[in-house]
Amino acid sequence: MNFNLDTQQKELFFNSMFKELAVIIFNTNKEVVFSNEKMAAALGYSQEEILHLHHKTFCFDEYIYSENYQNFWDSLLILKKSFQDKIFRKRKNGEQIILESVYFPVLNNQNKVINVIKIAFDITKKEQILSDTIKKVQDSSDALTDISTDGNEKIGILTENLKDVDTLSSNNQSATKILEEDIKKISSILVDINSVAQQTKLLSFNASLEAARVGNKASGFSVVASEMQKLANQTKQLTQDIHENIESINEQTIKVLESSTSTNNKINASKENLESLLVSYKKLLETANSLNDEATVLKDVN
Template identity: 55%
Template sequence: MKFTLDETQNNRLLAAIFQELAVIVFDPQKEVVFANANMTDILGYSQEEIIGLPHRTFCFDHYAVSTDYQAFWNQLLYSKQRFQDKIIRKNKQGEKLILEGIYFPVLDEQQEVVNVVKIAFDITQREQALAVTIKKVQESAASLTRLSANGHQQVDHLSENLAQVKRLSDQNQATTHALEMDSQQVTAVLHDIDRIAQQTKLLSFNASIETARIGEQAAGFRVVADEMQKLAEQTKQLTQTIATTMQAINQQALVVLDSTDSTTMKISDSQKSLAAVLHSYDTLRTTASLLNDEAEYLTETNDAELETT
């Protein structure tokens, strides 16, 4: 069912549009022939001041003399096509306005343009807030990047320190193993010395028996036998002392070895944790970079839209 408006409904509709929206009308010479209160409030003019002003009055000079400006009016007046986009204009005080506007030509019976109507929304505050938000996002991204870089550097330094500690630990572990082997060799030598001492003692005992059998004729031989027995006893005592000391050294070496193994395992675990932290920092830096790219893209897109109008 086709919906039609009678004159009263049409007037009410126009009144509602003029009350809620900012509307301005230009003639084919691009001069203002009408502007409602919403539009004059945005532009900073009174309704008496604004009538007859050329459209370029509301544009900055660099745009008013550009080929884009000429193409904009050619599209409306000659191609008779509407124009809708984000646009930059200036108010009476020369302050920048950012508007979301739509222009459309009004045609007569001969399809000639008799007026150009513009309906606009003032989005200046919204765009300014968006610019502030973009700047904060870029600053946050830069801060995250710096944090990631600093953290990465510190973790790298710590990782290198751990690597050096691990190398020293490995050296200590190798030294401890060598000490343990040396201790085992010394223990074996002590066993040989102890065996020789036992044989010397036995030989001294046999010499004493032989001396007793021979009698006074073997007095000098008895002295030698006694000295051999004393030497055997001293050697045995010294061997026991060294053996006890070597056993203690061997036990301490085993403790150090166990501690070194534990330290090596903890260092290895720490390096794995550091690798995970480094991965997190890399992810953080990548996220910051993507965030910054999105902010720059949004800024460039926004600026490009404004530059074309």
């Protein structure tokens, strides 16, 4: 679609453009010959102050003395090519300003460059927000890494504790089996003691009969006494066996109690680690929400 603008329309068009956009014009000596108020203010000057200033005035030394600076102007003045990019310039007070700029050469009828026009948008605030947001995202990323590392360590400790609990549980089972065997032995010994008691009663009964039969003649009692001595010895030995088994039971019981205490300690330690892990993942959630907020900011800025 072609537009044919008369002089008045062209004037209105350029006036509107100069009002809304930051515009500056340089001659081939790279000096300012025109700047609208928007561009002058962005660079910290009045429109009167900025006139005749050299382009280098708005650049930092590192850029001025670089090969890129000479190439930049050669491209505009010699190759007659336009330039568009994000650039860093220096305000009157020395502060940095970031501009999204378009430079293009103005040619006369002989195809010679007579001026260079620059149209720019001040994106300093946008870039600062972007930079701050990127830093927050990086900090959040570091936080996620720390949380992940901490979480893995706690999970490792928890895993080892659970292994210890499993070992303690196995030890408890072994101790319980030993207790069961000792109890069976005691039961067997009690049966023997009961048998000895029955035999002792029988001997006692027979001794009574013998005493009634022989009267004062007690020669037959030597046999009874001997048998009673044997039974006493057997009872003593059985009692010793019971004592030893009871000691074994006590020892195994102590082991079970110690294992139970250790098991409880391990369980408590695991519980503490789980709680700490939950706190870490709560922080992880908060970090994720923070990242989401930052992503929203980035989206709005762009």
